[in-house]
Amino acid sequence: xxxxxxxxxxxxxxHCHRLLLxxxxxxxxxxxxxxxxxxxxxxxLSDINDLGPTAAHEEAIVCDLADADGVDRLVQGVDAIVHLxxxxxxxxxxxxxxxxxxxxxxxxxxxxxxxxxxxxxxSSNHTIGFYPQGQTIDTDVPLRPDGYxxxxxAFGENLSRFYFDRYxxxxxxxxxxxxxxxxxxxxxxxxxxxxxxxxxxxxxxxFVPNVGHTIVYGASANRESWWDxxxxxxxxFDPQESSEQFRxxxxxxxxxxxDDIAGKFQGGAFVKAGPFTS
Ligand code: NAI
Ligand code: 15L
Numbered sequence: 001x002x003x004x005x006x007x008x009x010x011x012x013x014x015h016c017h018r019l020l021l022x023x024x025x026x027x028x029x030x031x032x033x034x035x036x037x038x039x040x041x042x043x044x045l046s047d048i049n050d051l052g053p054t055a056a057h058e059e060a061i062v063c064d065l066a067d068a069d070g071v072d073r074l075v076q077g078v079d080a081i082v083h084l085x086x087x088x089x090x091x092x093x094x095x096x097x098x099x100x101x102x103x104x105x106x107x108x109x110x111x112x113x114x115x116x117x118x119x120x121x122x123s124s125n126h127t128i129g130f131y132p133q134g135q136t137i138d139t140d141v142p143l144r145p146d147g148y149x150x151x152x153x154a155f156g157e158n159l160s161r162f163y164f165d166r167y168x169x170x171x172x173x174x175x176x177x178x179x180x181x182x183x184x185x186x187x188x189x190x191x192x193x194x195x196x197x198x199x200x201x202x203x204x205x206x207f208v209p210n211v212g213h214t215i216v217y218g219a220s221a222n223r224e225s226w227w228d229x230x231x232x233x234x235x236x237f238d239p240q241e242s243s244e245q246f247r248x249x250x251x252x253x254x255x256x257x258x259d260d261i262a263g264k265f266q267g268g269a270f271v272k273a274g275p276f277t278s
Contacts, residue, residue: 014207016079018042022065022107023084025049028122028179028198032082033058035199039206046074047085048099065103068110075110080118080206083107090126090147090273100152108163116169120205123157123173125191125217126150129267131226133187138228139175139215146267147274157215164213172205172235175227176218183222183243187268189250190226193218194241204235211235223247226266 019040023029025047033045037057044059045051051060063070065085075081086100104121111119129146131137145151153175160171177191178184179198193201197220205211211234217227220241229237256263265271 013209014039014203016040016206018044018059018078019206020044020046020075020078020081021084022046022074022081023086023088023122024060025051026084026088028176029084031195032084032199032202035195036082036202039203040079044074044078064098065106066098068106071103071106072110072113075107075114075116078114078116080120081107081111081116082120082122082202082206084122086152087149090149090270092274093148096148096152100149101155104152104156104159108159108169111169112163112167118206118211119160119169119171120202121156121160121171121173123153123175123215124150125175125177125227126267126270127154127157127175129265129270131266133190133226133264133266135266136226136228139217139231146265146271150267150270161213170211171213172211173213173215174201174205174218175215177227179218183246183250185253185268186250186255187263189243189247190219190222190224191266191268192220192222192243192246193239194220197221197239197241200239201235201237204237208235 024033024045046061046063048064054060061074063074086103087096126146127143127150129150130144143154145154157173163169177193178188179193183189183192201218214232216232217229221239222243262269
């Protein structure tokens with residue numbers, strides 16, 4: 001893929017030596033493995049699952065994020081981190097805890113010890129999933145997570161705020177909407193983030209100077225939006241894609257039942273996932 005508009009990978013301010021990508025075997029990890037290639041000399045890829053064969057510019061390290069010593073080794077020698085790894089859907093708390101909560105703590109502790117100064121953290125719209133659909137919210141609103149998964153992302157946002165305030169590690173928290181090849185339902189017409197826009201968002205978050213601790217919603221320039229990114233304007237994120245191309249197909253499907261709460265809240269079906277407790 002060509003470097004995105006206005007962001008030249010030949011520009012040394014938009015390039016680093018070694019970039020760590022966690023969750024590299026996952027859906028977005030596989031996308032960014034290719035698309036971040038122009039922005040680093042060496043991409044260090046990590047996941048709990050197999051990473052496949054590596055190219056000359058890649059290093060692959062299989063590591064469980066819950067393994068603090070392993071994560072310390074993983075972070076050695078990296079200049080910046082894109083942290084996608086972890087459980088990415090609603091699951092019982094005892095599955096979320098090691099991967100997402102212990103895991104993000106291990107990652108920031110390793111970053112602190114190794115002197116890494118920039119992290120891009122894949123948070124989620126499920127940190128605010130219990131806001132009603134149709135309400136516009138900015139990035140300063142109180143969190144309203146819609147499950148244990150959303151709570152773990154809220155923990156990551158708070159943890160990264162602390163590591164900035166105490167240790168000066170800068171983080172951009174991406175409250176990603178729905179990043180898939182296509183918007184698949186009516187909610188995703190609003191929450192969809194195309195892969196070009198995802199890439200732009202990650203690149204801006206990696207290389208724009210002085211981001212401090214920034215929270216930004218990750219959605220394309222869709223016709224309707226619930227999310228106001230004005231407090232993250234310094235990132236220069238300027239989405240170019242739109243879910244309109246999927247509207248006719250999506251609207252040919254039957255709508256949700258009027259009493260289905262998946263149609264009431266921004267988190268959609270996540271608000272009713274589970275229960276996993278007895
Ligand atoms: P995914 O589930 O495809 O990828 C997550 C990866 O993390 C997987 O390859 C998995 O093996 C790895 N992983 C899980 N537990 C681990 C552990 N204990 N140690 C090491 N690696 C572990 O998810 P996807 O869609 O690629 O999302 C990437 C990130 O973005 C996730 O953090 C997700 O929560 C977040 N996100 C994604 C959205 C989307 O629409 N795709 C929306 C909002 C947030
Ligand atoms: C997420 O946080 C999930 O990781 C992803 O699989 C989608 O469910 C997305 O949110 C969404 O809300 O559509």
